[in-house]
Amino acid sequence: xxxxxxxxxxxxxxxxxxxxxxxxxxxxxxxxxxxxxxxxxxxxxxxxxxxxxxxxxxxxxxxxxxxxxxxxxxxxxxxxxxxxxxxxxxxxxxxxxxxxxxxxxxxxxxxxxxxxxxxxxxxxxxxxxxxxxxxxxxxxxxxxxxxxxxxxxxxxxxxxxxxxxxxxxxxxxxxxxxxxxxxxxxxxxxxxxxxxxxxxxxxxxxxxxxxxxxxxxxxxxxxxxxxxxxxxxxxxxxxxxxxxxxxxxxxxxxxxxxxxxxxxxxxxxxxxxxxxxxxxxxxxxxxxxxxxxxxxxxxxxxxxxxxxxxxxxxxxxxxxxxxxxxxxxxxxxxxxxxxxxxxxxxxxxxxxxxxxxxxxxxxxxxxxxxxxxxxxxxxxxxxxxxxxxxxxxxxxxxxxxxxxxxxxxxxxxxxxxxxxxxxxxxxxxxxxxxxxxxxxxxxxxxxxxxxxxxxxxxxxxxxxxxxxxxxxxxxxxxxxxx
Amino acid sequence: xxxxxxxxxxxxxxxxxxxxxxxxxxxxxxxxxxxxxxxxxxxxxxxxxxxxxxxxxxxxxxxxxxxxxxxxxxxxxxxxxxxxxxxxxxxxxxxxxxxxxxxxxxxxxxxxxxxxxxxxxxxxxxxxxxxxxxxxxxxxxxxxxxxxxxxxxxxxxxxxxxxxxxxxxxxxxxxxxxxxxxxxxxxxxxxxxxxxxxxxxxxxxxxxxxxxxxxxxxxxxxxxxxxxxxxxxxxxxxxxxxxxxxxxxxxxxxxxxxxxxxxxxxxxxxxxxxxxxxxxxxxxxxxxxxxxxxxxxxxxxxxxxxxxxxxxxxxxxxxxxxxxxxxxxxxxxxxxxxxxxxxxxxxxxxxxxxxxxxxxxxxxxxxxxxxxxxxxxxxxxxxxxxxxxxxxxxxxxxxxxxxxxxxxxxxxxxxxxxxxxxxxxxxxxxxxxxxxxxxxxxxxxxxxxxxxxxxxxxxxxxxxxxxxxxxxxxxxxxxxxxxxxxxxxxxxxxxxxxxxxxxxxxxxxxx
Numbered sequence: 007x008x009x010x011x012x013x014x015x016x017x018x019x020x021x022x023x024x025x026x027x028x029x030x031x032x033x034x035x036x037x038x039x040x041x042x043x044x045x046x047x048x049x050x051x052x053x054x055x056x057x058x059x060x061x062x063x064x065x066x067x068x069x070x071x072x073x074x075x076x077x078x079x080x081x082x083x084x085x086x087x088x089x090x091x092x093x094x095x096x097x098x099x100x101x102x103x104x105x106x107x108x109x110x111x112x113x114x115x116x117x118x119x120x121x122x123x124x125x126x127x128x129x130x131x132x133x134x135x136x137x138x139x140x141x142x143x144x145x146x147x148x149x150x151x152x153x154x155x156x157x158x159x160x161x162x163x164x165x166x167x168x169x170x171x172x173x174x175x176x177x178x179x180x181x182x183x184x185x186x187x188x189x190x191x192x193x194x195x196x197x198x199x200x201x202x203x204x205x206x207x208x209x210x211x212x213x214x215x216x217x218x219x220x221x222x223x224x225x226x227x228x229x230x231x232x233x234x235x236x237x238x239x240x241x242x243x244x245x246x247x248x249x250x251x252x253x254x255x256x257x258x259x260x261x262x263x264x265x266x267x268x269x270x271x272x273x274x275x276x277x278x279x280x281x282x283x284x285x286x287x288x289x290x291x292x293x294x295x296x297x298x299x300x301x302x303x304x305x306x307x308x309x310x311x312x313x314x315x316x317x318x319x320x321x322x323x324x325x326x327x328x329x330x331x332x333x334x335x336x337x338x339x340x341x342x343x344x345x346x347x348x349x350x351x352x353x354x355x356x357x358x359x360x361x362x363x364x365x366x367x368x369x370x371x372x373x374x375x376x377x378x379x380x381x382x383x384x385x386x387x388x389x390x391x392x393x394x395x396x397x398x399x400x401x402x403x404x405x406x407x408x409x410x411x412x413x414x415x416x417x418x419x420x421x422x423x424x425x426x427x428x429x430x431x432x433x434x435x436x437x438x439x440x441x442x443x444x445x446x447x448x449x450x451x452x453x454x455x456x457x458x459x460x461x462x463x464x465x466x467x468x469x470x471x472x473x474x475x476x477x478x479x480x481x482x483x484x485x486x487x488x
Numbered sequence: 489x490x491x492x493x494x495x496x497x498x499x500x501x502x503x504x505x506x507x508x509x510x511x512x513x514x515x516x517x518x519x520x521x522x523x524x525x526x527x528x529x530x531x532x533x534x535x536x537x538x539x540x541x542x543x544x545x546x547x548x549x550x551x552x553x554x555x556x557x558x559x560x561x562x563x564x565x566x567x568x569x570x571x572x573x574x575x576x577x578x579x580x581x582x583x584x585x586x587x588x589x590x591x592x593x594x595x596x597x598x599x600x601x602x603x604x605x606x607x608x609x610x611x612x613x614x615x616x617x618x619x620x621x622x623x624x625x626x627x628x629x630x631x632x633x634x635x636x637x638x639x640x641x642x643x644x645x646x647x648x649x650x651x652x653x654x655x656x657x658x659x660x661x662x663x664x665x666x667x668x669x670x671x672x673x674x675x676x677x678x679x680x681x682x683x684x685x686x687x688x689x690x691x692x693x694x695x696x697x698x699x700x701x702x703x704x705x706x707x708x709x710x711x712x713x714x715x716x717x718x719x720x721x722x723x724x725x726x727x728x729x730x731x732x733x734x735x736x737x738x739x740x741x742x743x744x745x746x747x748x749x750x751x752x753x754x755x756x757x758x759x760x761x762x763x764x765x766x767x768x769x770x771x772x773x774x775x776x777x778x779x780x781x782x783x784x785x786x787x788x789x790x791x792x793x794x795x796x797x798x799x800x801x802x803x804x805x806x807x808x809x810x811x812x813x814x815x816x817x818x819x820x821x822x823x824x825x826x827x828x829x830x831x832x833x834x835x836x837x838x839x840x841x842x843x844x845x846x847x848x849x850x851x852x853x854x855x856x857x858x859x860x861x862x863x864x865x866x867x868x869x870x871x872x873x874x875x876x877x878x879x880x881x882x883x884x885x886x887x888x889x890x891x892x893x894x895x896x897x898x899x900x901x902x903x904x905x906x907x908x909x910x911x912x913x914x915x916x917x918x919x920x921x922x923x924x925x926x927x928x929x930x931x932x933x934x935x936x937x938x939x940x941x942x943x944x945x946x947x948x949x950x951x952x953x954x955x956x957x958x959x960x961x962x963x964x965x966x967x968x969x970x971x972x973x974x975x976x977x978x979x980x981x982x983x984x985x986x987x988x989x990x991x992x993x994x995x996x997x998x999x
Contacts, residue, residue, distance in 0.1 A: 433644075
């Protein structure tokens with residue numbers, strides 16, 4: 007294939023790579039106090055340009071670089087979410103990053119590199135490109151987790167994330183090698199034919215798949231591979247935590263979908279049970295463990311584990327409807343989680359940020375607008391209509407019931423009732439508890455704009471759910487038309 | 489047609505009020521002025537809603553059995569879900585009840601709510617939209633959205649403006665009702681996948697097989713039984729009532745409990761007739777326990793609000809019996825009983841609110857001899873107390889009489905057992921009234937207690953009038969609902985008969 011066409015297909019990624027490199031050079035030669043502002047603005051700009059490129063690139067499935075790279079409707083859908091999440095995270099973290107003195111120009115660049123990794127992950131059409139994308143993402147993330155190197159907690163978070171991340175990557179790679187050994191190919195198309203042609207699935211291939219799923223379960227933080235999440239979320243600087251909760255989750259979940267619904271669709275009977283177990287454990291454990299949390303970042307960690315569990319229900323359904331539901335769920339989740347973290351980033355007392363849930367007391371009085379927005383996010387995460395989160399759960403459960411996974415659906419709704427308890431607790435602290443020390447009233451312009459946009463999206467989503475549903479459904483159908 | 493958008497107008501007028509209150513944030517008035525404008529906006533918005541809803545009653549054609557004022561707009565096209573609203577004779581009065589009580593609640597909160605007035609009014613107006621929406625929705629998903637959205641403002645109203653144990657009460661309310669509703673949601677999804685539509689009028693004629701009906705009925709029952717509430721899942725109600733601010737209790741007793749009964753009438757009976765028939769004895773048993781046991785519990789209460797809360801559970805026991813005996817008198821009686829209870833218990837909570845505002849106590853023992861200082865109050869309270877007992881000439885009589893008639897037609901024992909509820913009801917209400925109103929005015933704090941002021945009289949007058957109107961001339965309420973109920977029951981009996989005919993050897997044990 008013509009190499010120029012290859013470049014054209016991967017244009018958004020290329021743009022980001024080139025600008026990221028350029029930003030690095032510019033950053034080095036700019037005075038330290040100006041570098042961060044300049045580079046973060048440039049990063050946001052290039053991310054938005056990349057969104058534009060993804061949106062306006064031609065639809066239809068395109069392969070590039072000897073079929074290692076695929077650009078289809080599914081990849082485009084996820085890429086828009088991931089890019090948007092990255093850009094918003096840089097924007098909302100702006101003030102906080104300066105405050106905790108990690109406003110190095112490397113920060114937006116690392117975020118950009120992680121984003122490129124995620125884009126490669128969702129565009130992977132081969133086990134090798136999958137692994138390269140995943141590692142590019144992970145390496146950048148290890149560094150940003152430990153970005154606040156003067157803080158013991160941040161360094162610990164970085165180290166923990168690195169060790170466990172490396173372990174999971176190792177397992178994933180081991181899985182890939184087993185799959186290659188038994189199927190004789192690493193390309194997704196090849197795997198699909200190999201699996202479809204096989205009269206019975208060899209044990210080695212199955213073991214490989216299990217290891218692959220374990221590696222991915224680590225990345226989406228599904229129970230029992232979730233252990234790193236609360237510690238890393240708590241330890242990492244809050245803007246970084248916001249990024250962790252948003253973009254990598256979506257990318258990893260998308261990769262999960264791509265693998266299971268793509269080359270390994272023929273082995274659905276085998277992996278479906280694993281997914282269901284992961285899903286049930288994630289929902290139940292997250293709901294129960296979150297109740298006793300006092301740190302809001304830890305709480306959000308358990309919340310993200312729980313949401314991964316719900317998304318996995320859609321995956322467990324093994325249907326096009328299920329995949330659509332996952333995609334809808336992810337898009338709504340991103341808006342909620344970025345909005346929530348933007349609110350958390352506003353929590354400051356006498357200039358330093360606070361993280362205890364009890365610190366939110368009286369937010370309803372001191373910051374009525376932010377409290378109202380956080381209230382919407384919490385009710386939405388709990389899945390209460392008419393907020394957007396309800397529609398996410400609606401489609402997930404609909405897919406589960408369509409696939410006749412009744413008990414999974416029942417466990418899901420019961421866990422969501424338990425889970426709503428801890429979301430309500432935040433509302434309770436904000437509105438029902440008396441004012442403790444008042445939080446600082448100064449709030450950045452950018453962050454308040456983003457909070458309002460997220461809140462309005464969540465609140466008014468019900469007016470026209472079809473906008474998102476249709477695009478998710480188109481994206482999902484790509485994986486199913488053979 | 490001029491009344492094309494009348495229903496949407498009724499549903500969404502309160503939200504216009506919300507928008508206006510939000511505007512006051514932008515205008516940055518001082519606190520006092522902003523609070524006042526919020527109160528006035530809420531009054532005007534809710535009164536306007538009530539006026540609009542009166543047009544529904546005027547334009548309603550009582551000779552038609554089907555839904556009227558239908559609006560249908562494509563909404564979630566991929567699932568074929570529509571924004572679909574309409575009312576029949578059954579839902580008409582629930583809509584009116586909601587729009588009637590909301591302005592009363594707003595006026596009753598005029599001075600009782602002093603902090604966060606704007607937020608309070610926003611919550612109340614949003615609540616009104618959701619409540620009216622529940623009774624108008626003709627699409628399952630739309631129904632569910634309104635049904636559950638009610639929880640958000642209610643949680644906040646109890647949690648922010650409630651009493652000392654408000655947090656516990658609001659969580660209990662939220663989690664209990666949420667648990668019920670999510671099971672209903674799953675059942676709705678099963679229905680959608682089985683029947684391929686979420687359109688309620690279509691589903692009313694869809695025939696689910698008997699085994700499936702049993703499961704679906706149970707899931708819906710989980711939701712409606714908690715909401716109405718039935719014994720033994722009623723325990724959230726006394727807590728919620730005691731801790732809620734007066735207007736919160738009013739709307740809770742007046743409208744929210746009715747959603748459960750309405751759900752039985754809209755979903756359980758028409759969609760799952762076979763299962764309803766199977767489970768009717770269970771419902772009767774639970775209702776009888778509710779009537780007798782919670783009446784006795786009410787007799788022992790020391791807190792006025794708790795007493796009225798337990799009496800609500802007992803009254804709702806009548807309603808569930810009336811619905812599931814599934815004959816014309818029973819169902820009509822159940823609906824009238826719900827409407828009457830909506831007005832009467834709301835009024836009783838307002839009565840408690842009156843003395844609570846003055847004395848800041850709901851303990852019965854803190855009062856006594858109020859008739860000497862508050863003659864107007866004593867008179868008003870008496871009317872509602874007698875209506876709650878079911879004295880002829882009041883709204884309570886009509887409902888209870890019809891339910892008892894319906895029950896007698898079905899089974900003498902059921903009728904006899906729930907009739908004891910009437911006696912116990914008279915006992916606890918008269919006992920309450922005696923302890924608060926009669927006797928000597930001994931307590932020093934009560935010597936200077938003031939009688940009803942103009943605003944309170946304004947609040948009580950419409951309630952008194954409606955109670956008497958329903959009691960003296962119930963025809964104006966019975967007539968519009970008659971055909972809708974007949975149709976419901978004809979379909980119900982037809983479904984049972986055709987199942988019996990199809991399976992001659994089965995024994996319909998409980999009939």
